[in-house]
Amino acid sequence: MATPRVIVQQGRRAVQRFSRVLRRPAVFHSALLALLIAVFLLASSQVRAYTGDIRRDSFTIQGTVPTPTLRYTPPASQRLPVIAVIAHGYAANKEIMSSFAVDLAKQGITVYTFDFPGHGASTAYYGGADHQAVKQIVGALGDVVNYAQAHAPSPNTKIVLLGYSLGTIAVGEYAIQHPDMESLQATVLVAGILTDKPTTTTPRNLLVLSGQFDLPGINDIARNAIAAACGLPPAQVRGASYQCETNAYDWRKRVILPGLDHISIVTAASTHDTVLAWLRQTVDPRIGQTPVNADTRLHWMLVGFLAALLAIAPLIRLLGMAFRLQPAAPRARAADATEDEPGGMPRWMGFLALPGALLVALVALWAALPQSFWAPDPFPFSFLRQQVSADVAIFFLFAGIALAAIIWGVPRLRGAITPPPRREIALQALIAAAVTAFLTLTLGGLSSYAWESLALEPQRMWRGAVYALMIWPFFFGLRSLLYAMAPRLKHPILADLGAGLLIIAALVGTIIMNFDRLSYLGILLPIVAIMVLLLAGVATWSRMTLRRPVMLTSTLEAFLMAWILSATLPLVM
Numbered sequence: 001m002a003t004p005r006v007i008v009q010q011g012r013r014a015v016q017r018f019s020r021v022l023r024r025p026a027v028f029h030s031a032l033l034a035l036l037i038a039v040f041l042l043a044s045s046q047v048r049a050y051t052g053d054i055r056r057d058s059f060t061i062q063g064t065v066p067t068p069t070l071r072y073t074p075p076a077s078q079r080l081p082v083i084a085v086i087a088h089g090y091a092a093n094k095e096i097m098s099s100f101a102v103d104l105a106k107q108g109i110t111v112y113t114f115d116f117p118g119h120g121a122s123t124a125y126y127g128g129a130d131h132q133a134v135k136q137i138v139g140a141l142g143d144v145v146n147y148a149q150a151h152a153p154s155p156n157t158k159i160v161l162l163g164y165s166l167g168t169i170a171v172g173e174y175a176i177q178h179p180d181m182e183s184l185q186a187t188v189l190v191a192g193i194l195t196d197k198p199t200t201t202t203p204r205n206l207l208v209l210s211g212q213f214d215l216p217g218i219n220d221i222a223r224n225a226i227a228a229a230c231g232l233p234p235a236q237v238r239g240a241s242y243q244c245e246t247n248a249y250d251w252r253k254r255v256i257l258p259g260l261d262h263i264s265i266v267t268a269a270s271t272h273d274t275v276l277a278w279l280r281q282t283v284d285p286r287i288g289q290t291p292v293n294a295d296t297r298l299h300w301m302l303v304g305f306l307a308a309l310l311a312i313a314p315l316i317r318l319l320g321m322a323f324r325l326q327p328a329a330p331r332a333r334a335a336d337a338t339e340d341e342p343g344g345m346p347r348w349m350g351f352l353a354l355p356g357a358l359l360v361a362l363v364a365l366w367a368a369l370p371q372s373f374w375a376p377d378p379f380p381f382s383f384l385r386q387q388v389s390a391d392v393a394i395f396f397l398f399a400g401i402a403l404a405a406i407i408w409g410v411p412r413l414r415g416a417i418t419p420p421p422r423r424e425i426a427l428q429a430l431i432a433a434a435v436t437a438f439l440t441l442t443l444g445g446l447s448s449y450a451w452e453s454l455a456l457e458p459q460r461m462w463r464g465a466v467y468a469l470m471i472w473p474f475f476f477g478l479r480s481l482l483y484a485m486a487p488r489l490k491h492p493i494l495a496d497l498g499a500g501l502l503i504i505a506a507l508v509g510t511i512i513m514n515f516d517r518l519s520y521l522g523i524l525l526p527i528v529a530i531m532v533l534l535l536a537g538v539a540t541w542s543r544m545t546l547r548r549p550v551m552l553t554s555t556l557e558a559f560l561m562a563w564i565l566s567a568t569l570p571l572v573m
Helices: 004-022 025-050 094-105 133-150 166-177 218-230 269-282 294-310 312-322 347-368 389-409 411-416 422-450 458-488 492-513 521-545 550-568
Strands: 055-062 066-073 082-087 110-114 158-164 184-190 206-213 241-247 250-261
Touching: 025 294, 025 312, 025 422, 055 133, 066 094, 066 133, 082 094, 082 133, 082 166, 094 110, 094 158, 094 269, 094 294, 094 422, 110 133, 133 158, 133 166, 158 166, 166 184, 184 269, 206 218, 206 269, 218 241, 218 250, 250 269, 269 294, 294 312, 294 422, 312 422, 312 521, 347 389, 347 411, 347 458, 347 492, 389 411, 389 458, 389 492, 389 550, 411 458, 422 550, 458 492, 458 521, 458 550, 492 521, 521 550
Parallel strands: 082 110, 082 158, 158 184, 184 206, 206 250
Antiparallel strands: 055 066, 066 110, 241 250
16 A cells, blocks of 8 residues: 555656657647637627526628527526617627627517628618618618518517617617607617717617717717707706606607726626616516626636637647747847847848828828728729728838838848748748638637627628738738847847837828828728737747747738638728
8 A cells, every 4th residue: 555655656656757748849839729629619609697697699781781690598487579770880780789689688679680781791881872771771670670660570660779888879779760659669779979969758768878088079969869868958967877767758868987998898897787778667667687797708718718819829839839930949148149140230220111101091091091081092902992091001011111121221120021931931931821720610610609800701801812911011020120139138038019000000090180081991900900909919929939930920910810801891882
């Protein structure tokens, strides 16, 4: 019989053997990748489990335009005679409202979300041939309301309209245009941009929500809307919460939700709780009896996103080993990388090249791009016809041409850049494609179910391919330059992060210089900023694990940036 001392010694030896195995790069990174995939699968299952026994059906309503629709149906035993139709915001789609839809369906409400023309899976163009966007989105909402009423669970079903951002225009206009619609019991505007003022009778039971850190002007719009609905001057609407009653059956309320911005207000539990309390007061007292916590769903979704993103690191390492790419060379000491050696490059020269190229692109875009939101593009890429996305891709194309000209025109820069080995170029591009496919299946799949859809319909897929070709030269020049500078820098990661911050600042500059056309880029900018900084980290990691991975990182950056641009912003005619 083994003594405790022997057992301890055997345990130590087992741990040592396991530790030696884990120190093998292939084993360690395989284990890490498997762990992160397991975490992702757990998070995905929890997000889906939150939906419970709510049935989710996808179909297209053939109205004035084909309208892709999702219907969330509660179990028959819990179903109330209440229908909610939810309208999403600009550069979003029906999936982004799924958090609202699930929490409402858990109360027994049948919920419809849908894609505006030009958004999501819609095959119609935003604004139509005459660019009458408001008329078009109000018409699409009306088609969904008509369908919902025709398939109502009972003859006396009540209707609730909820709009977010751009969707508040459709919801508000529709409610104002239908003052005698008796079934319309409540209207909810979240982060509203409705410009037509409500009256003291229309919309009925109006709730206006905005976030403490919402976009500039949103809180003023909310205050003015409630002031008009209450028949008061705006100066009398004070505080974070204000409510009035115009008659015994018609209430108006405005709430500013603390700590929320234009994006987080959609998924926050405080938003959902406020809406449910309002519907319980104005529509049906049974609403709100089922406890919900949207933050639980949100937190699991974020865990899934984080696991998928972190899995990029071991995946790149393993693919590099599988394709037998050269590992990273030991980092040269600063003393060994003098500016006097043949082909050497002063650091200041490299640091000036990027801002110079971005400045050239800014000036070119400012000079050439029309101000009008709907104006035809003066470039040969006008066939793309996707709002803002094409403009951003053109900006990166200009910046890429300028950066290539600077590198080629300065012999010290050109001589310092070493391309990857010829035999590895195609393999690095293949790894970038594999990582993109992995993120499409994981992060993209989870997002398309629980947040904003990142699925690429055919009309978006070919645009994404064109965007990738337009964006790639800039990132190839950028990574070539930064990799050449890396041996001379004490902390190369700071150069990668600095480059990312410069790109973000340049995009902010495009908005400032052409606000009328590019202002909506501001909605997408936080997501783009997170992605740019994430890719800076990926570039640093790739340089630490592979020798001159410039083709890998630049191709991956072009793929992911093109994916975001093509999947989100609306298509126009």
